[in-house]
Amino acid sequence: MKQRIECSRRYCRWTGRESELSKVLDHKHASRSFKVYNRVCPKCGCDSYYDLPEPIITERVEHANALIKVISEHGRKFFDYKGTIATLELDKNGKVWVVDEYTKARVYTHYQGSWRGFNHGGTLRELVCAMRDYIVKGKQLSIEWIAPNRWNPENGDIWGYGIEAAAAVSAAAAQLPIIKSKEAA
Template sequence: MTKRELEQQRLANANKFIRKIGDCGRRFFHHEGRYAELSLDGRGRVWFTDEYSGRRIYTHRDGRWQGFTHGGTLKILVEVFRDHIKKGRQLHHLYFDPDRFRGFGTHPWGYPDGELILLKHAGLTLGIVAPAPGEDAS
């Protein structure tokens, strides 16, 4: 597979994962039937289309993103998706682990434990979440 084909495959998987996030819990990345979406331009740069504002946002810029209607935690997640698309980097296997934040209350997203586990499984299946040492991704 060429680099561009790998990026396209990872892009498709990241968009599937965004839809999964939008279908669970507090439905981040979803608004009135619309989902946020990532895209690649002709030069291979990653863009994010915000589901609420409809704005197309360049993800390689530091600082505040004009038109991005989510907070810093989800901005960082979009940056992780960008790095996954471009470089194949994966989310840490504990990111969606409900027990990880027990001493601090709940997961920062406020998603129910069962839905965090569903998201972790979807992320593993799509290759976005790294398996834990000794864990199978499927």
């Protein structure tokens, strides 16, 4: 696999593979006789980026990503942007990052301030934090995390998935190892 990289621009932080960089004509070097192409960030066009180590994927990281996948396959398809699914990963220091499906930014999930590059609101941020705690500490999630109802279920779920999709995503999530089983609750 090609080298993993991250755009150096603070407001961009696009994360991807070297092979995904866009090829543009470098006008500084272009002449009549030959053309030089630069490889640039596909999001912001910047030509400076860092090498990123390969993500560390443990069994619990896989369990968390399985939940993201289930959520992305139902209702409003949270965490899915045109077929790109958000992913969680660990670094060598045991810290958890989420690569956002829309901004392609790699977001540090232990940060208390605002998450630059995370395209969702507080509800899904809290869910990501719960998945982070599962990855780090093995603390399983209650099924109540998944498309939770408002006080009155007739008002629908907080995610706005709708009754059918909320029931389906909840049933699918309940089968996953990251979710606490009813007996263990």
